[in-house]
Amino acid sequence: MSDKKKELKPNTYKFDTLSLHAGYQPHKNAGSRQVPIYQTTSYLFDDVDHAAALFNLERGGHIYSRISNPTVGVLEERVASLEGGTAALATSSGMSAIFLTVMTLCEAGDHLVVSSQLYGGTVNLFRLTLPKFGIKCTFVKPRDTEGFKKAIQKNTKGIFGELVGNPGNEIMNMPEIAKIAHDAGIPLMVDATYQTPYLCKPFEHGADIVIHSLTKWMAGHGSSMAGILIEGGKFDWMQNDKFPTMTKPYEGYHGLSFAEEFGPTAFTMKARAEGMRDFGPCLSPQNAWNVLQGIETLSVRMKKHCSNAEEMVKYLSNHESVAWVSHPSAPNHPDAELANKLLPNGKGSMIAFGIKGGKDAGVAFINNVKLASHLANVGDTRTLVIHPASGTHSQMDEATLKFAGLSHDMIRLSVGIEDIDDIKNDFEIGFRAARKPRLVSNQ
């Protein structure tokens, strides 16, 4: 026997275990091993006192599935646990999670600093829709760290960005931008859909609110729409007078101050109590259950997504029909060093590449691949391709496309978990077709 004293170590569950178990206790659900789908709109009150207690936030529980639902609640807790967050709120889509986050944070007259490289729908929300609510935004290129600082105004309430921009794969220097935000007394909000918590936990790098479109890798199978916002719990809403709706008595709940009462979970509590009540972008329990099935295998899938993506980067980088390849795993990627720091478990499975021959070649490529699916989604188990300039980002004008880092030769590739040889063979078919019109036109 050894005399060596055993070092104390916390035995809290780790990532793969939490992916399967967090947020759910079978003994409180008739012993059901699988999370039950609570397909109901509403919940019986024990008596009038119980009803009042739920409405007054005196106790936990469910009133109406627009506000909360037990199946959705398991998903929320599971994602909060995986991200290292204090609380989470699931929504009907990633876009509604972003909208709810902004509306919980801001009022008319407020301002946000926003990364310019975002999903096209998100760009339109910040550029065109939020100004209708009196919320203005300044866009800054994701690599222009100092630009984020310069864009902050007196009425700026936060910084928002995608950690790895869609579709150009430019990486925000999250630790530095978090410091800029915190020095200004405002939170950093990060859309980490591309990463999932398996690849990066933004709270460990200074983010305050994390947002996911769960529709993508988290659910993983292209079956269900869902979104979520997660709170890190570190941001001090009471450090300044910028966030009165968090810190001052709220008329909608008997003079409640969310920051005083709920501290590290205040943002989520407000988003639910106010946002879900007033906007109502609730997630269906069936979709929550579908996402939970995906999360059970998240780490297994992400490993395969990433290894396939790295193989595809090598293949594309050496291909005669490819002009350029952008992926954080590529050694020549301008943010490779930052990627190694922020994404140690893998660089994700989104690749942008330029096809020789420009837009026409891109169209021919996409029209001829057979295995890869041409559609407006990412993060499916299956390989997906799209031509952003004519698809996901087609509502942008030429100048906005350029500012967002898009070009007409760009193909966006979401690498699936099929056999890598089959993906490459399929791409050969696409490339042959893409070369054909050029060969013809050269004759």
Place this chain on the structure above:
Amino acid sequence: MKFKVNGHEVFASTGGRPFDKKKPLIIFVHGSGLTHMTWVLQTRYFAFHGYNALAVDLPGHGLSSGKSLKSIEEMADWVRSVIDAVGHKEASLVGHSQGCLVTVECTSRYPDKIKTLSLMGGAGAIPMNPELLSLAENNDPKAVDLMMDWAHGPAGHFGGHPVPGLYHINTGTMLAKSRTIQNTLGVDFRACDNYKNGFEAAKKIKCPTLSILATDDKMCPVKEGKKLASLIDGSQVDIIDNCGHMMLLEEADRVLTVLKKFITTNYPPLSS
């Protein structure tokens, strides 16, 4: 609300209702390194049902200013000062973990001021694991991680927070890390380790007392809680199955049901 005790600003949650001097006062005292927020699923009920529910942040904790108090005896005197500071003559006390040591000591010292005593996860003494104590005093965040591990029962480790979307262990971790660990948890752990008067203090308590214990509590096991309760005349004991030390969150509804019955019976609210 904010008020001053011994020249330092104190923060106390009032459960979302305005403080009203006409209503009877209940003071909730948190555990080591934590804050008023641990009580959110108990205080709001009492605040909406005829009481002033005051979940205090001990000095140097949460939103209260000043330095953390170094002994359980000082904390007990401080709780008595809170009663005076908010303009009341008497109060009911509710404590969790270290808060039980504080409220037991306070009740024994000031029997005329304390009308009922409710203890959650209490014991007559809380000797600290020397390595854990050392980690906390050296500002090592591992102390918080270990505390959160031990404080939650096997079921609590899976989550299942009564408030949809909240995750117990990470929330507790953030609370315990919200101030400098060595100045809150480190000082509190040392105060618990040094405190030896719990069993003697318990013998002096004559007011109605309730002990809520949990079968999977590793930090203050049922055996220790029962030992303390056996020294208090007429003490009630309620034991919760399949629950750890953080019973006020892990089994918030059960705790509230027991607490509600005990307090409203022995210290009635102001009727509306």
